[in-house]
Amino acid sequence: NAGVMQNPRHLVRRRGQEARLRCSPMKGHSHVYWYRQLPEEGLKFMVYLQKENIIDESGMPKERFSAEFPKEGPSILRIQQVVRGDSAAYFCASSPDVNEQFFGPGTRLTVL
Amino acid sequence: LAKTTQPISMDSYEGQEVNITCSHNNIATNDYITWYQQFPSQGPRFIIQGYKTKVTNEVASLFIPADRKSSTLTLPRVSLSDTAVYYCLVGPAENGQNFVFGPGTRLSVLP
Numbered sequence: 001n002a003g004v005m006q007n008p009r010h011l012v013r014r015r016g017q018e019a020r021l022r023c024s025p026m027k028g029h030s031h032v033y034w035y036r037q038l039p040e041e042g043l044k045f046m047v048y049l050q051k052e053n054i055i056d057e058s059g060m061p062k063e064r065f066s067a068e069f070p071k072e073g074p075s076i077l078r079i080q081q082v083v084r085g086d087s088a089a090y091f092c093a094s095s096p097d098v099n100e101q102f103f104g105p106g107t108r109l110t111v112l
Numbered sequence: 113l114a115k116t117t118q119p120i121s122m123d124s125y126e127g128q129e130v131n132i133t134c135s136h137n138n139i140a141t142n143d144y145i146t147w148y149q150q151f152p153s154q155g156p157r158f159i160i161q162g163y164k165t166k167v168t169n170e171v172a173s174l175f176i177p178a179d180r181k182s183s184t185l186t187l188p189r190v191s192l193s194d195t196a197v198y199y200c201l202v203g204p205a206e207n208g209q210n211f212v213f214g215p216g217t218r219l220s221v222l223p
Binding site: 035041043044089091093100101102103104108 | 199211212213216
């Protein structure tokens with residue numbers, strides 16, 4: 001059973017471009033969480049999704065950020081019109097029916 | 113979600129036992145205590161979870177006193193590869209509860 005997969009591992013964007021981060025949960029896991037981590041800080045929750053539904057997006061900025069977890073395919077975190085402050089590591093975690101979250105390796109976004 | 117307090121950093125030497133204590137004074141009745149380990153440039157990795165008394169696995173032990181207002185993660189005989197950040201989290205075991213990560217404890221194991 002492969003772990004949580006995230007791609008790309010590193011992403012460089014210029015200000016104003018779009019960033020799309022993908023997360024493939026572990027097999028059999030229908031719950032996906034996205035977190036953001038700034039250097040030297042802990043992870044900050046962004047959004048929690050189940051298949052095709054956003055359950056809790058209280059940690060996600062109201063503008064420019066969106067997330068989806070379609071019936072087929074990976075979960076996508078999309079950041080439109082990126083700014084330098086969006087530079088961070090973005091981690092995805094998946095879990096089965098209980099709250100044991102398994103984290104992916106993260107995507108490091110750098111905005112130039 | 114209950115707030116946790118941990119030391120910002122700790123140093124240890126190879127072969128020593130390391131104890132990292134976490135305070136969670138406002139822990140709720142249905143909250144569990146979970147510890148994660150994070151290496152640089154990697155996602156957090158689950159270490160251990162408990163509700164009360166003592167839990168032990170192949171990696172660590174977790175001691176939780178009767179009042180559950182604190183917990184202690186014990187790493188027996190650490191090695192250099194245990195150098196990492198350790199996060200203490202509290203929250204219900206039901207799904208849908210996002211974890212609230214603090215700054216964690218940065219453990220440095222020295223030769």
